[in-house]
Amino acid sequence: MSPQQSLIGRLLLNERGSRYFLIVLLGFALIVPALHLLMPEGSALQISGYTMTLLGKYMCYALLAIAIDLVWGYCGILSLGHTAFFALGGYAMGMYLMRQIGTRGVYGDPILPDFMVFLNWKELPWFWHGMNHFPIALFMVLAVPAVLAYVFGWLAFRSRVTGVYLSIITQALTYALLLAFFRNEMGFGGNNGLTDFKELLGFELQAPGTRVALYLASALALGLGYAACRYIVSSRFGRVIEAIRDAESRARFIGYRVEDYKLWVWVFSAILAGIAGALYVPQVGIINPGEFAPINSIEVVVWVAVGGRGTLYGAALGALLVNYAKTWFTAVLPEIWLYALGALFVGVTLFLPQGVVGLAAKLKRSKS
Amino acid sequence: MSVTEAFARVLSRSGGSSRAPTLDTSHNIVLYLEDISVSFDGFKALNSLNLYIEAGELRCIIGPNGAGKTTMMDVITGKTRPDEGSAWFGQTIDLLRLTEPEIAKAGIGRKFQKPTVFGSHTVFENLELAMAGDKSVWKILFARLRAEQIARIEEVLETIGLKDHRQVLAGGLSHGQKQWLEIGMLLMQDPELLLVDEPVAGMTPQETEHTAELLVGLAGKRSVVVVEHDMEFVRSIARTVTVLHQGSVLAEGSMQEVQNDPKVVEVYLGD
Incomplete structure (x- = not known):
């Protein structure tokens, strides 16, 4: 591929996977809300608000999966703690939504969220101040995951922690946050988390218009996030990050400051995860410490592996497939789901090292 | 450090993006290694090693396994820190204070014994990655190849004989071709001092001959240090040979002198 081509050229013309991905995403973004709003209730073409919100949730997951693929598939950093950033973005959004409840809470306190009244707190903790302003909350959605990722990455990459050791400390990171957020004293609602949201920017969260807007925002974030990652990996x-993945010390000897590269791609990935979390929370209506659970992070890695890592669209596809399977399984055979997930990961590792995308490419090659 | 020196240093720091001072070979010496000692768990890999490389020189370093050749390269490139001694690049650059990327930027390039090219990149991309220039994150994120840079890559592709392989993934090259690509990557870095570890291992006689021509052609403009086991090859290119043994210099001189040195015959050439 000629390096002189423009971004749009690279995104839409050169790379078939990207082209398909963006066209399908655009299709979903336009058709689903149209069918939801325009088709009469009971029509076969009607898409319920539930289904649309479910798809919006999948899009948040897909963005999270792309964020992981960027660091894992391209830079070789296997993060088993990425939902920490996702959950922190979610909590930042959740705090804003809590502050919007106002007097409509059970206790009707204009300032304090219900759980604080329940804990007999008299005033707002310092870190809740300003979270009733949307721009500040939005800034925190980006800044909190970014700062945590920066500090963590700076320490880890400078000390040249790599491979399985890095994966283990990412697990420890998310587990530590899980334990911390469970504590009532932290001021994030303890094990109940933040819920019972009423409105966002003055719009009722349950109103069809708001739900369509959130769905569209998720699709937009996924599209832009994808485009940004695609730009990064084709620059x-x-x-350089692929070179670091394949031969780290060689990259250092030709003059690249490996820790800088890892740090920036890591921070960017954490920000994407935070955005995904912030869009996820108003659609599912709750954020609690369970989101920090290490198993969640591992699950996201499974999505990426199933879809096919190192392609970006594979990660999004994997997120969609596995979550659709999960929704189906947990409705029909709930007790089987975890076994199915485990079997899926083993199966993919053994038989589909390149994931579904790799399988598709292989089938196409053998046909021609 | 005098006041003027300090001032000059501040100026050079604010002026250029490079933190290291520029290479100064006014005394005609490009590399000083003095009293370098390195030990690993009590084993002395280098034992007060003294080595001086003249600017523009082509120096061959030979020695039996475990003589400390690779450790010496590691010290020069910043991978290993010596327990004692000093290492200077020209008059002004203290290698022991710089990290690996800073040393690479200052102008020391290294070719490894085992060829390590970036296997999932094409030959062209490997050369692009190795190209000299600002390697900071933001510059690289928005970097575009300029016409003269493409010309430079084409020139190196020609030199290393991989012109027809530019779009081939480096992982799929033959062993000899990987060695050449490594040398090409070294050339792209435009270094003042090239450290070349076993360049002809696994090459056919024809490839070996080409490599010899290339290295001899490079010397003069740049300084080249070659570590090699192949005595035939060393004989064909060397002007000065240094023999390492047990972490220090055993003998130094022309191939003729070294070969006739009884100490050398005993430890290395004799067997």
Whole structure:
């Protein structure tokens, strides 16, 4: 591929996977809300609000999966703690939504969220101040995951922690946050988390219009996040991080400050995860410490592996497939789901090292 | 450090993006290694090693396994820190204070014994990645190849004989071709000092001959240090040979002198 081509050229013309991905995403973004709003109730073409919100949730998951694919598939950093960033973005949004409840809470306190009244707190903790302003909350959605990722990455990459050791400390990170957020004293609602949201920017969360807007925002974030990642991986920066993945010390000897590259791609990935979390929370209506659970992070890695890592669209596809399977399984055979997930991961590792995308490419090659 | 020196240093720091001062070979010496000692768990890999490389020189370093050749390269490139001694690049650059990327930027390039090219990148991309220039994150994120840079890559592709393989993934090259690509990557870095570890291992006689020509052609403009086991090859290119043994210099001189040195015959050439 000629390096002189423009971003749009690279995104839409050169790469078939990207082209399909963006077209399908655009299709979903336009058709689903249209069918939801325009088709009469009971019509076969009607898409319920439940289904649309479910799809919006999947889009948040897909963005999270892309964020992981960027660091894992392209830079070789296997993060088993990425939902920490997702949950922190979610909590930042949740705090804003809590502050919007106002006097409509059970206790009717204009300032304090219900759980604080329940704990007999008299005033708002310092870190809740300002979270009733949307721009500040939005800033925190980006800044909190970014700062945590920066500090964590700075320490880890500078000390040249790599491979399985890094994966283990990412697990420890998310587990530590899980334990911390469970505590009532932390001021994030303890094990109940933040819920009972009423409105966002003055719009009722349950209103069809708001739900369509959130769905569209998720699709937009996924599309833009994808485009940004695609730009990164097809720039020379992308070739450098792949070089680091394949031969780290060689990259150092030709003059790249490996820790800088890892740090920036890591921070960017954490920000994407935070955005995904912030869009996820108003659609599912709750954020609690369970989101920090290490098993969640591992699940996201499974999505990426199933879809096919190192392609970006594979990660999104994997997120969709596995979550659809999960929704189906947990409705029909709830007790089987975890076994199915485990079997899926083993199966993919053994038989589909390149994931579904790799399988598709293989089938196409053998046909021609 | 005098006041003027300090001032000059501040100025050079604010002026250029490079933190290291520029290479100064006014005394005609490009590399000083003095009293370098490195030990691993009590084993002395280098034992007060003294080595001076002249600017523009082509130096061959030979020695039996475990003589400390690779450790010496590691010290020069910042991978291993010596327990004692000093290492200077020209008059002004203290290698022991710089990290690996900073040393690479200052102008020391290294070719490894085992060829390590970036297997999932094409030959062209490997050369692009190795290209000299600002390697900070933001510059690289928005970097575009300029016409003269493409020309430079084409020139190196020609030199290393991989012109027809530019779009081939480096992982799929033959062993000899990987060695050449490594040398090409070294050339792209435009270093003042090239450290070349076993360049002809696994090459056919024809490839070996080409490599010899290339290295001899490079010397003069740049300084080249070659570590090699192949005595035939060393004989064909060397002007000065240094023999390492047990972490220090055993003998130094022309191939003729070294070969006739009884100490050398005993430890290395004799067997």
